[in-house]
């Protein structure tokens with residue numbers, strides 16, 4: 460039997476649609492305690508969009524399954540800090556993930572459990588393997604939408620609490636109009 464899937468992924472724009480697809484939006488009001496300048500964040504319109512995630516769920520959060528998603532981080536800053544995702548470790552720490560750049564310019568911040576950090580440049584066509592035990596956060600350093608694809612084990616889960624509590628060891632700030640990696644610890 461031959462059937463057409465009604466789920467579509469338009470790879471060039473990162474547009475995901477059809478059955479099993481859902482979207483969630485993170486606005487300024489959801490991101491208390493994430494940015495360096497909390498005072499600047501609290502003065503902004505809490506409804507302002509920072510990023511959205513569109514994902515395809517074919518199997519639920521079962522072991523052995525996969526999720527597929529597209530993250531779109533809006534251009535913007537809170538104080539001097541570029542718009543970014545909350546960032547997380549996977550709850551099952553050994554679960555890895557692929558990201559790939561679709562549109563826009565940004566950085567992928569990576570941090571291991573001993574808080575060793577590094578950043579990879581994200582641009583259309585860049586491929587990023589995020590190994591297990593590694594927290595990850597996307598930062599939009601450009602003037603247009605940063606669009607990034609992702610595929611990860613569906614039982615990975617998200618541990619946001621450790622990042623909410625301890626942050627990343629690196630921040631990305633606009634210094635004289637250029638993105639700069641600034642150590643956040645010590």
Ligand code: F6R
Pocket residue numbers: 512528530544545546547556595596597609611615617
């Ligand atoms: C899934 C994953 C991405 C992120 C998305 C939003 O494991 O890494 O789909 O969930 O980029 O970022 P967070 O989840 O940190 O708000």
Ligand code: ZN
Pocket residue numbers: 547549556595611
């Ligand atoms: Zn992840």
